Amino acid sequence: MLHLQGDAATAVFLVIEGTLIETSSTEDGRTQGIRLLQPGDLTGAEAMISDQYQCSVEALTPARVCRVPVSEAEARLEGTSSQGVALCRALTGELMDLRQRIMTVGPMPAQERVEAVLRKLAGDGGEWVRLPLNRRELGELLALTQETVSRCVQRLKRAGVLQTQGRRIRFPASA
Amino acid sequence: MLHLQGDAATAVFLVIEGTLIETSSTEDGRTQGIRLLQPGDLTGAEAMISDQYQCSVEALTPARVCRVPVSEAEARLEGTSSQGVALCRALTGELMDLRQRIMTVGPMPAQERVEAVLRKLAGDGGEWVRLPLNRRELGELLALTQETVSRCVQRLKRAGVLQTQGRRIRFPASA
DNA sequence: CGAACACTTGACGGACTTCAAAAAGCGTGG
DNA sequence: CCACGCTTTTTGAAGTCCGTCAAGTGTTCG
Numbered sequence: 001m002l003h004l005q006g007d008a009a010t011a012v013f014l015v016i017e018g019t020l021i022e023t024s025s026t027e028d029g030r031t032q033g034i035r036l037l038q039p040g041d042l043t044g045a046e047a048m049i050s051d052q053y054q055c056s057v058e059a060l061t062p063a064r065v066c067r068v069p070v071s072e073a074e075a076r077l078e079g080t081s082s083q084g085v086a087l088c089r090a091l092t093g094e095l096m097d098l099r100q101r102i103m104t105v106g107p108m109p110a111q112e113r114v115e116a117v118l119r120k121l122a123g124d125g126g127e128w129v130r131l132p133l134n135r136r137e138l139g140e141l142l143a144l145t146q147e148t149v150s151r152c153v154q155r156l157k158r159a160g161v162l163q164t165q166g167r168r169i170r171f172p173a174s175a
Numbered sequence: 176m177l178h179l180q181g182d183a184a185t186a187v188f189l190v191i192e193g194t195l196i197e198t199s200s201t202e203d204g205r206t207q208g209i210r211l212l213q214p215g216d217l218t219g220a221e222a223m224i225s226d227q228y229q230c231s232v233e234a235l236t237p238a239r240v241c242r243v244p245v246s247e248a249e250a251r252l253e254g255t256s257s258q259g260v261a262l263c264r265a266l267t268g269e270l271m272d273l274r275q276r277i278m279t280v281g282p283m284p285a286q287e288r289v290e291a292v293l294r295k296l297a298g299d300g301g302e303w304v305r306l307p308l309n310r311r312e313l314g315e316l317l318a319l320t321q322e323t324v325s326r327c328v329q330r331l332k333r334a335g336v337l338q339t340q341g342r343r344i345r346f347p348a349s350a
Numbered sequence: 351c352g353a354a355c356a357c358t359t360g361a362c363g364g365a366c367t368t369c370a371a372a373a374a375g376c377g378t379g380g
Numbered sequence: 381c382c383a384c385g386c387t388t389t390t391t392g393a394a395g396t397c398c399g400t401c402a403a404g405t406g407t408t409c410g
Contacts, residue, residue: 033316041272042265060307060308087217087252087263091263092266098210140206145398148397153357166407323367329389
């Protein structure tokens, strides 16, 4: 085990030899494998922009990895233009976002996926927001059909989780 | 439409304003939404290591984006240590890998997912390889149950796509 | 006002999950 | 080498969630 999801993120790792696996778990215990790591792959890059690891990394075979403390990685970039550092941080942010997406389309049931994406789009501040996607496009994003998306939205409405008004939706403040 | 999957990749884009969506399609026409892009997000980073875009990007609302030609992005990193450039390339590779994973767990049926991951692990060179994961772990990676993974492996065996021998598997050379 | 498009709803079928049990691998010690 | 116990894998039966097909009901905009 290289590190656990939630551990203090202090280093980036480069795989030299062997096969490892990144996994991530939801609070309620569902686990999803994110990706296999093979020689040449990098992992733990989120250490550069976050203080906690987003996933656990475990060796599946005996493996050798190169551990680069964040301080050292940053020192290497230090001499560089600030754009270089900014680019790395941005790329790392994209990585974290894609991992989150895998957690959504992987183990979540349809209704949770729909709620997750709508919350992201609408915010949960309680304002009305016009959705920029139709049901078909939402389905495409969530690996569901438009019909399933529609049914989930209706179910969430009936459950009082959200309100709709044509193409506009809103999550009532949960207090 | 910012660019299409397969277009010549010549620039990286930074979202300034608006909402856009990255989508990717398989050769046989299934489309999967990869992620929503919002202000501050970066897209098209694969231009730095590939000559084709991996996904299409489309604006869902009126949007403003900053287009950075690859040549310029590289020039900015030029003054830097080679490690900076290497780091960016590695991060971009991870991004492409995660997109591929979303294509796998999103729209692919169980049997295709199993075949895809086994081919990645075993190579299709025709040698026997010992799997470093058991059925439960394969299921975790593919968002399937261990039983479904097992059934798919059996079906692939019967179809002559692969052979097994305890924990070892092999894809007969397809010639 | 009407046509095109988006969204909802229902009935049905199929793919995958769940639960349960049998079979096969695999290491240990006799 | 074989017997034993453990884990992993396979197989079966039943149930569920989601996809497909097909109407029907908004909504938007010319």
